[in-house]
Amino acid sequence: MTRRTIIFDFDGTLADTMPDLVDALAASLPEHLHSGGRPARELVLELLQLPPRQMIQRVTDLTGWSPAQIQAVQMRVGADLPTRLFPEVPGVLVALKEAGYVLVMSSAGSESTLRDKLKRAGIADQCDFTLGTDFEKGINKDDLPRVAAERLGMSPEEFASIAVFVADLPTDMQLAQRAGLLAIGRLGSANAEVLTAAGAQHVISDLTELQPLLERLHPPVAAETVGSSK
Numbered sequence: 001m002t003r004r005t006i007i008f009d010f011d012g013t014l015a016d017t018m019p020d021l022v023d024a025l026a027a028s029l030p031e032h033l034h035s036g037g038r039p040a041r042e043l044v045l046e047l048l049q050l051p052p053r054q055m056i057q058r059v060t061d062l063t064g065w066s067p068a069q070i071q072a073v074q075m076r077v078g079a080d081l082p083t084r085l086f087p088e089v090p091g092v093l094v095a096l097k098e099a100g101y102v103l104v105m106s107s108a109g110s111e112s113t114l115r116d117k118l119k120r121a122g123i124a125d126q127c128d129f130t131l132g133t134d135f136e137k138g139i140n141k142d143d144l145p146r147v148a149a150e151r152l153g154m155s156p157e158e159f160a161s162i163a164v165f166v167a168d169l170p171t172d173m174q175l176a177q178r179a180g181l182l183a184i185g186r187l188g189s190a191n192a193e194v195l196t197a198a199g200a201q202h203v204i205s206d207l208t209e210l211q212p213l214l215e216r217l218h219p220p221v222a223a224e225t226v227g228s229s230k
Contacts, residue, residue, distance in 0.1 A: 003182055003218050005102040005159075006210075007131070007148060009167035010114060013186050014105070014207075015121065016084045018168070022048070024077045030063050051171055052108070052133075052141040067135035071110060074133075078113040083121045092207040093126040099211065104148055106131040108141045145179035156180070166210065170198035182217075184210065 012018040026040035033040060043062075047055050059070050096103060103126055107114040111132030118124040129151060131144040139147065149159035160180035165172065168188045176183035177199030185195030185203045192203045202217075204210055 003162050003164050005163045007104045007106050007163060007165045009172055010105055010107045012168035012188055013166055014085060014089050016086055017081055020081050024081060028073050028077055033062060049171060056140060071135040074109045075113050078109045083117050085121050088206050088208050090123060093123055096211060097126050102128045104129055104131060106144050108133060142175055145181060170194055173198035173200040
């Protein structure tokens with residue numbers, strides 16, 4: 001089946017924000033976590049490699065924060081980050097929209113924070129809808145494919161047959177694999193071998209490679225000519 005819905009992870013895939021995000025999260029950790037001699041940035045990088053539910057539980061164990069407090073820190077950090085799109089992103093998104101793809105932006109942070117980021121980056125108009133987490137309601141990043149399917153009125157299986165997930169972290173590739181989505185890794189924070197080992201079916205260096213890849217994998221079906229003679 002032709003895959004015409006693309007879920008993009010925002011940080012690290014559309015925007016070059018991961019170094020700033022890691023530094024900001026490290027600075028937000030309680031002081032007692034800095035006192036053991038281990039760099040806070042190293043701890044944050046380790047946490048980002050965990051599946052979403054495990055990461056939330058690990059942060060709770062380390063800090064004593066509730067899921068709501070973790071989300072509040074994420075929102076504060078996300079709101080303060082500069083938004084630097086990778087140079088090719090605006091043109092690629094316009095071309096994908098013109099080609100008829102449904103474009104969905106997602107984040108491990110809240111949906112409201114993500115919408116603000118898209119507006120600041122000037123790409124909100126290319127987004128059909130957004131996906132974000134809500135820890136108080138028990139919705140973390142692992143749940144986003146299911147939420148997307150519900151918004152489109154599809155079963156998870158139907159959605160998996162038409163959707164692509166494009167992201168930069170190994171945990172994102174694992175998420176896509178569990179949901180049955182076509183997993184495409186953007187090289188950046190992990191090398192190709194790490195992304196592939198985590199479940200990426202394809203790896204791209206930048207987003208200009210995405211549409212040609214999708215059209216090779218799933219060529220658009222040519223419409224029949226109305227009134228053509230046999």
